[in-house]
Amino acid sequence: MSWQPAFTQGHTRDRTNQFIGQLRRVSCPLPETLEFLQRLCREPRRVCAKSDIVLSGTPSAYLHIVLSGWACRTRTLADGRRQITAFLLSGDICDLDNVFFDPPGESVSALTECEVAAIPKARLRDLARRDADFAEALGWFAAHDKVVLGARIASLGQRPAQERIAHLLCELITRLRARGEANGDSCRVPLTQEQLGEALGLTTVHVNRVLQGLRADNVVVRDGDRLTILDWEGLQAIGCFSPTYLHLPGRTHSQPIA
Template sequence: MANPLIRKLQQVIRLSADDQRLLEQATSERVTRFGQREDLMSEGDEPREIHPILSGWACRYKQLEDGRRAVLAFLLPGDLCDPSPLVLGEMDHSVGTLTSGTLAAIPRAVFEELTFHHPRVAQALWREALVQAAIQREWTLSLGQRNAYERLCHLLCELFLRLRIVGLTQGPSCELPVTQAKLAEATGLTGVHLNRMLQELRAANLVVLKGKTLTIPDLPALMAVALFSPNYLHLTREGSAGESHEAAAHRVSNHRSDSAHPGGR
C-alpha cells in the first residue's frame, strides 16, 4: 500500500516530489511492529518522537482509577499518534493498539526540519491537526445530543470515510477490526446496548457485518439516520473519492425525511 501519511496529506495539499521524498524517508528509516492490545504511549510519558501509523488500528483513551475507560479517538493508517506532546511536553492520555500493525518513529529534529523548512508539509500537518480537533468536537456532540442509534451510525460513517481517504475501502466495504467492547467505549454505551443497536442496524439492512468486514449497502441512508454531515472531516474532492462534502451533504438531506429512527440513549 502507498504510504498512508503521504496519501492522506496529498488530499489536503499537493506536495512536491521533494516533499514526498522527505516524508517517505522520514517514515521509513525507523519502523516498528506492534501487536494487539499494547500501549504505545501512556499518560504522563514524555515522548520525543512523532509516530505515524503505517498499518493497523490504535486508539486514544483515558482510564479512571477504578478501571472505567473511554475511547477518545480511533487511529487509522495515516494518522499521527499525537504530535502535541512535542509542544506540551507530556502525554495527557494513552495510546493503545487494537490490531497488529506498524508505525514509524520520526525524531523531533527530523520533524522540526520537515515543518520549518518545507511549508507545504507544515501546512498539511497543521490542517490535519485542525481536522482531528474537529473530529473531537463532533464526538462530543454525539455523546451529548445524538441518541444511541444515531451515535453508532455516525461513528460507522466516519470510519468508512476516513478509511476511504487512504484507499482502505473496497466499494461499500471496509475492514472493521474493532470489538464491540471498544465501540461501546467510543460511543458511551454499555456492551448490551451497543449489541442491540448493531442488531437493529442489521435488521434495517443499513450495515452488514461479516467477521471483521463492514459493508454499508447504502451510505447516504446511513448518513441520513446518523444526522451525518461530512463537513467536519473537511474532505476534498479527491479525498472523498470524487464527491465533495457539499454533494454528499446534499444527498443526505434527500434521505432524512424517510430515514428517521427513534433510537434511544
Template sequence: MDNPLVRKLQRFARLSSEDRQALNEAARLNVRRIGSREDIIREGESPDQVNLILSGWACRYKQLEDGRRQIIAFFLPGDLCDTHVFVMREMDHSIGTLSAVTVAEINRDALTAITELHPRITQALWWEMLVATAVQREWTVNIGQRTATERLGHLFCELFLRMRAVDLTDGNSCELPVTQVDLADALGLSNVHVNRVLQELRANGLLTLRGRQLTIPDLAALKAASLFNPNYLHLDHVGRHLDANED
C-alpha cells in the same frame, strides 16, 4: 508507493514529488511492529517522537482508577498520534493498539526539518490538525446529543470515509478491527446497548459486520439515519484550493 500519510495529506495540499519523498523517507527510518492490545505510549510517560500509524488501528484513551475506559479517538492508517506531542513533558492520555499495528516513529528533529524545508507539508499538517480537532468536536456532539442508534451509525460513517480517504476501502466495505466493548467505550454506551443497536442497524439493512469487516450497502441511507454531515472531515480538498494556482 506512497505511505498512507502522504495519501491523506494530499487531500489538504498539492504535494510535490520532493514533499512526498521526504514523508516517505521519514516513515521508513524507525519502524516497529506492535501487537494487538498493547500500549504504544502510556499516560505519565515522556514523549519524544510522533507515532505515525502505517497499518492497523489504535486509539487514544483515558482510564479511570477503577478501570473504566473512555476512548477519545481512533487512529487509522495515515494518522499521526498528536503531531506536536513531544512538546509535552508527560502524556496526559494513553495510546494503545486495537489490532497489530506498524508504527513509524518520527523524532522531533526529523519532523522539524521536514516542516522547515517543505512549506506545503507544513500547510497540510496544519489542515490535518484542524480536521482532528473538528473530529473531536463532532464526537462531543455525538455523545452529548445523538441517540444511541445515531451515535453508532455516525461513527461507522466517519470511519468508513476516513478509510476511503487513504484508499483502504473495498467498494462499500472496510476493515473494522474493533470489539463491541471498544465501540461502547468510544460512545458512552454499555456493551449490551451497543449489541442491541447493532442488531437494529443490521435488521434495517444499514450495515453488515462479518468478522473484522464492515459493509455499508447504502451509505446515503446510513448517513440519513445517523444525521451525518461529513463537512467536519473536509474531504472536498478545501486545503488544496489555497495553492491551486501555484507552480
C-alpha cells in the same frame, strides 16, 4: 491474529503511503522534507495488536504515525474507566499534541497489528522551522483533528445511542473509502463491540442490542470484523451524517444532505 492491511495497489516502489499522500495534498513541502519523511516511513516499527504505541504519562521523544493497521487514542479516568477519543487509520498522526505537551495525557494503542513510523520530535520541529509549508501541513492536521473531535463531542452530547453508532460507522466507512480500504459497501472494521462502546460512551451490552436493531432494519450487517452496509442512505440518515467535516479528497460515495 492474521490482520492484513488492504493496500490499493502493489507497486514495486514505495507502496501507497497515506501519510505522505495527505501531506502533499494539503501543502507543498520541500523535496528534502518529503525525502526525510519517506525514509523514516520505509523502516516502520511493527507493533502487535493490543500493545501501546504511546503510553500516557511517559515522556516520549517521538511523534508517531500509523502507516497501516488500526489504532486508537484512549484516555483513562482515575477510576479506571476508559474513553476512546479517536480511531487512527493509515496515515493518521497519533500524538501531534504531544510535540508540545510532554508527557502525553492520552495513550495510543494498536487495535490490530500496526506499522508505525516514529519521527524524533526535535527533527520534526527543525523540519517545521525550515519548511513553512510543512509547518502549515502540521497545522492542517491539528485543525482536522479538532474538527473531528468537535463532531464527536456533539455526538456524545446530543445523540441517542442508535444515532451515535450510525454516525461513527458512517465516519469510519467514509475514511476507509478515502484510503481505498473499502470494497464497495463492505470493509473490515476490526473493532469489538466493547471498543465501540468505549468510543461512544455506551456499554457493550447496549451496543450489541442497537447493532442488532440496525441489522434487523437491514441497514448494516457485521460478520466477524467485516462490516457491510446494506442501506447507505439509511445509515447516513439515522446518524445525521454528512461527510463534509472530514475534509477528505475525491469521491466518498455520498451526497451532501440537501
